[in-house]
Amino acid sequence: MERYIDKAQQRIYLDKFGFSEFLDQAFVGKLKTYKFSPGEFMIRHGEPADHLWFFVEGRSKVFMTLENGKSLLIRFYAPPEIVGDVEVFSRTPYICNMQALTTVACIGTPSHVFREHAESNPRLLVFMCRNLSNKLANFNLLSAVNQKYTLENRVAAYLAAVSTPHESRHRISEEINTSNLTELADLLGSSYRHLTRTLKKLKNDGIIAKSGDDFVILDRKRLLSMARDIYSF
Amino acid sequence: MERYIDKAQQRIYLDKFGFSEFLDQAFVGKLKTYKFSPGEFMIRHGEPADHLWFFVEGRSKVFMTLENGKSLLIRFYAPPEIVGDVEVFSRTPYICNMQALTTVACIGTPSHVFREHAESNPRLLVFMCRNLSNKLANFNLLSAVNQKYTLENRVAAYLAAVSTPHESRHRISEEINTSNLTELADLLGSSYRHLTRTLKKLKNDGIIAKSGDDFVILDRKRLLSMARDIYSF
């Protein structure tokens, strides 16, 4: 992790994602920019939560490591996002791990500085509440789906959501969310082996096909019926 | 749902659970008390989130209903608790169902009244942030455990947590959390059938025994080793 103080760039980021609206000038003055390299751990489960960040550049993943050796991918982060909000308010150590996937830039302060500022800034607090609420609602849905739907359903929903329905053959291109199958398996809360098995079944059923490195949707109608209404909640 | 205006009782509740600390007098004046009967739905998934409540009496369960007919128990509620906070901030319809298990009393207001008040009450907002953060952290852990541990591990962790280690024979008494096995199966995100199967295995292994309607822990040491460190996160 490296620390920068490029104020001009910082201002651009904060404006771009609308964070400025909620922050007083004096507070903005205290913010610092942090950069992380690909693969670097930005946060480790169990360590004291000493910072709150605004995630403004790059891509990272958040996952939990369990005592039994398994891990669970919670989600991917891309700007704009807030990092460390849960811990700053609940005053606990970090509950997840966060690892940079690309070069990542965050703007933030030590937790206590944030807390002091927030206490006198209702607009910021409302924003934080809204953000926490959205995280909770999204995670609720994600975990319910992971627990109660078959991987087949989840894959179908994923492919349907990620493909571009406008093009003639619905090619699934290089995707923001997952670049390879191992990562996708993690995202869907399953194993690589089972994911390939499931994709193969979709292929055999004539619903998708593979062309080179990406997938093509052949029968969108059936794909959607397999996806149930997973995302309609 | 019935509405009451017993201001004296209301004041007692708000004081008892510390809610008063965060609320202005003027706002407290607008609060109303609502009562629900056992079995009554307090909240239905998809309906407009028109109220925010402080849960002050009784017991209820929160669960999601999925489009494929399955349902997922999120958690049980007992005072003190806040109901509808996620929706009030994210401005979405209710994402879960909430059903009263006993007679339930809640104190609250229409959402927009709450929002107006909160916007000028940083202490309340910080409290809401903390509450949302705790909910998120707890749910994170719960869902990770449900997805990545065996029912055997989860049952063991549950029994260990729920029993009273002080008594000589660790009897598991009538519990706040679950009164029957069907409910427990739901809580643990599993099926009744598989729960009984798992309990039988624990019995056969000499780790627990059944006496009448409740369980007795015979070998706490092995029970704890099966529970791994599920709750130590």
Next chain:
DNA sequence: GGACGAATAGGACATACGTCCTAATCCCGA
């Protein structure tokens, strides 16, 4: 050009878990 690591592909096998049934008990209300 050869080597080696990442990503894809899939066989073999075990198992945790769900669904569907049936039966026994117990308790409460008509």
Next chain:
DNA sequence: TCGGGATTAGGACGTATGTCCTATTCGTCC
């Protein structure tokens, strides 16, 4: 007192999914 609804108990069976291995392909780096 009888009967039906809850609760417990467990047999039978299917299956979604995980673990472990082995190839194959492909790109990158020396």
